[in-house]
Amino acid sequence: MSGQASYLLDRAWLDGRVQEDVVVSVADGRFTRVEVGAEHARLETTRLRGLTIPGLANAHSHAFHRALRGRTQRERGTFWTWREKMYAVASRLDPDAYFALAAATYREMVAAGITCVGEFHYLHHQPDGTAYDEPNAMALALVEAAREAGIRIALLDTCYLSSGFGAAVEGAQVRYSDGDADAWADRTHRLRAHQRPGVVIGAAVHSVRAVPREQLRTVVAAAAGVPLHVHLSEQQAENDACRAAYGVSPTELLHDAGALGPATSAVHATHLGEHDVRLLGESATRSCFCPTTERDLGDGIGPSRALRAAGSPLTLGSDSHAVIDLFEEMRAVELNERLATQQRGHWTSGELLDAATWVGQESLGFADAGRIAVGMRADLVTVDTGSPRTAGTGADENSLVFAATAQDVLEVMVDGVVVVRQGDRAEIGRELDEAIDTIWKAM
Structure with a gap:
């Protein structure tokens, strides 16, 4: 991935705790900038609403x-x-x-x-x-x-x-x-x-x-x-x-x-x-x-x-x-x-x-992934903190672990590329249906 993109994370799991207004910049699939605080958000950014965690x-x-x-x-x-x-x-x-x-x-x-x-x-x-x-x-x-x-x-x-x-x-x-x-x-x-x-x-x-x-x-x-x-x-x-x-x-x-x-x-x-x-x-x-x-x-x-x-x-x-x-x-x-x-x-x-x-x-051999930090692989997972499952839970790490489900994932970035958004689930279901039906019909 060439070029650079920047994101404003409403909330992010960073350095072992949830922090607000985190700006990250991504180039060539890695984080080049990670800064906390709205005052740093002066460059053009895409806002990710919810709570964002590493991949x-x-x-x-x-x-x-x-x-x-x-x-x-x-x-x-x-x-x-x-x-x-x-x-x-x-x-x-x-x-x-x-x-x-x-x-x-x-x-x-x-x-x-x-x-x-x-x-x-x-x-x-x-x-x-x-x-x-x-x-x-x-x-x-x-x-x-x-x-x-x-x-x-x-x-x-x-x-x-x-x-x-x-x-x-x-x-x-x-x-x-x-x-x-x-x-x-x-x-x-x-x-x-x-x-x-x-x-x-x-x-x-x-x-x-x-x-x-x-x-x-x-x-x-x-x-x-x-x-x-x-x-x-x-x-x-x-x-x-x-x-x-x-x-x-x-x-x-x-x-x-x-x-x-x-x-x-x-x-x-x-x-x-x-x-x-x-x-x-x-x-x-x-x-x-x-x-x-x-x-x-x-x-x-x-x-x-x-x-x-x-x-x-x-x-x-x-x-x-x-x-x-x-x-x-x-x-x-x-x-x-x-x-x-x-x-x-x-x-x-x-x-x-x-x-x-x-x-x-x-x-799994990817020691350069799993943290939102400069130099690490740019993986981001944004979770909805206002769904029927997560609403009212505090929008923190406890909310993620004890309330959220896979259905609450809004957007996923892998190595700097957004690969899934919430609307993709119906298409994924159709692909699974077709692949699995083919196997069972052959048995």
């Missing part, structure tokens, strides 16, 4: 799960029975269908104020497990979908080699596997040639059940210098099976493989012992909570506050996209703690906003 980071996404929303709720079951429906969708996608669904899903995210997504990607190959002519065709469909939607992406290319602690992949899982970690690393290395501004190519271990212990270090080595994410202890059954196979917890297994550290995000981190919490905290591994998915699947309530106290920073994701609403994810972290402890007041609104903005952006 939100969705640190954990499976774009194709969006096709399951509302279609898996009518039967009883568990995470494991839900997974069979997810596999059915996974078996039907090709690069074109994946692009259409992901582009619409990412547009829904941007309309909700999300300016960066961490896509935990494991749909690598054709339905029978053979590679596409372009081995990274499915990954590149996601990268192009993000470009189309106007969102930054950390493509977390995922190693998935086993259906469970050494067992061969089966069914839809044959699409996920490269055969061994060396082959996965080779394909991912070639994918990094497609990295460009607004795109980070990271890595992921699907889970300790899906990557054998002897191959974990290969993945860790290949992920050096990029974000590394991993599903961790989402289900108690995973913990039990890991102990039966290796004699340690999943967290201990990752620690022994050298997988923990500031560049790593442990997704879900639900069923942890005290030693697990200590290992994650002492290594400064991030904990990515996805409360709307964790309650939808009946996973349980993770120890978010204990992890933070131990030294593990919190990030947030919408995972299966049962809901795409980072405001809901923020407040759910606090409300879940209240349910678990029967006490109120575990997380401040400011801490939750940090998790949803700069901490999440950092976890």
